Amino acid sequence: MTAGNGPDFLIIGAMKSGTTTLQAQLAAQAGIFMTTPKEPNYFSDDDVFAQGPGWYHALFDAAASGDLKGEASTHYTKLPTYPQTVARLADMVPAPKLIYVIRDPVARAVSHYIHEWSEGRMGDDPVAAFADHPELMAYSHYPMQLAPFVARFGLDAILLTSLEELKSDPDGVLSRIGPHIGSTTPLIWDHGLGAQNVSSERFRRLPLHRLLVANPVARALRRNLVPAGLRAKIRKARTHGDRPELPQSLRRELEQRFAPDRAALATLFPDHPALSLAYGFVPQ
Incomplete structure (x- = not known):
């Protein structure tokens, strides 16, 4: 376990990939404590980091003795927006256990756009939105987002899964997460919880x-x-009955841009089931 009152593990993203659902499932497990708020974004956001380690450590004060302590902040894998995350994390937690949840990168980028559109921060034209906001694509370039974590903490520190895998084999995912974060008891998926933070329920x-x-x-x-x-x-x-639709030409362009990432991830995680599930548009 981590010395002091820091986290033992962190869910580091990706945004719009089921991290809220996974966080809720882990919070429901005996012996695991997850922070409130769900996303402290302490190591990423300058204004939050400025509150200091005392503020961050206090988020874990309610954990029981012996609990594994975790948090889930999708800002941690939002390069180039938040470039200081890994260095700040390493200073406080030299050997963290990390969980990275990916998703079909096109679907993630579209869901991200719809999120921003529903908040009134992006307009009705998806072509213009993707042209004007490169972060929509950047946050779906998963090898780029993972690279600093791999370089600093090593590949063994990272457990990869995907939204698609959480849906198709949730019990299998938890059975891998448990040993990765140091749980001595099996983790059991609570099927009564349901999905959290569902995008289709978001309104403009x-x-x-x-x-x-x-x-x-x-x-x-x-x-x-x-x-x-x-x-x-x-x-x-x-709600999203009137949400913008992605033109097929833009969808094909995104698929072409994201396709090489599958091979890059496969060099890190050979034969990982999450890759075939998340990159179904890439010919095998």
Whole structure:
């Protein structure tokens, strides 16, 4: 276990790849403690890191004696946005156990775009969004994201899985995670928990959202004046039924850009089932 009150293991990403579901499953296991908030982003974000190690260590204060302690921050694999992550982590946790969850890189990038679109930070044109926001692709270049962790901590520190593998063989994934993070008891997937943070339930933020929707006065007025059934219909109308669709030409371009990453990952993780599941668009 880690000396002091730091983490024993970290889920380091990738964004929109099922890390919230995995975090919830690990938090439900006896002998494992996961932080609240789920994503401290301590080693990545300058403003969070500035709060100091005392703030970060305090996130683990509620862990019981003997618990394995973990956190899950997708910002840790968001190069080039957060370049200091690995150096900062190594200073506090010299030998961490890491879990990296990937996903079909095109699907991840699209889900990332829809996330930003629903928050009102990107427009309705996906071609323009991908041209103007290179991070949509960068965060799906998994070998690039992993490279600093491999160089600093070694390949044995990293357990790879994928969203697709979490769906097809969740018990098998947990059976590998347990020994990797040092659990002495088998980890059992709680099938009653369900998926967490599902993108299809996200709705498009309207202009002036905070003023008209996300404030206590507006919420109270809606509850008192608008029938529950009508509120549900309005919310349903604002979900992803009208979300932008990726043109086939852009999809093919993304597949071509991401295809070489499968071979690069295969050199690190030969015959790993997550690769064939996540890169189904790459001919075998």
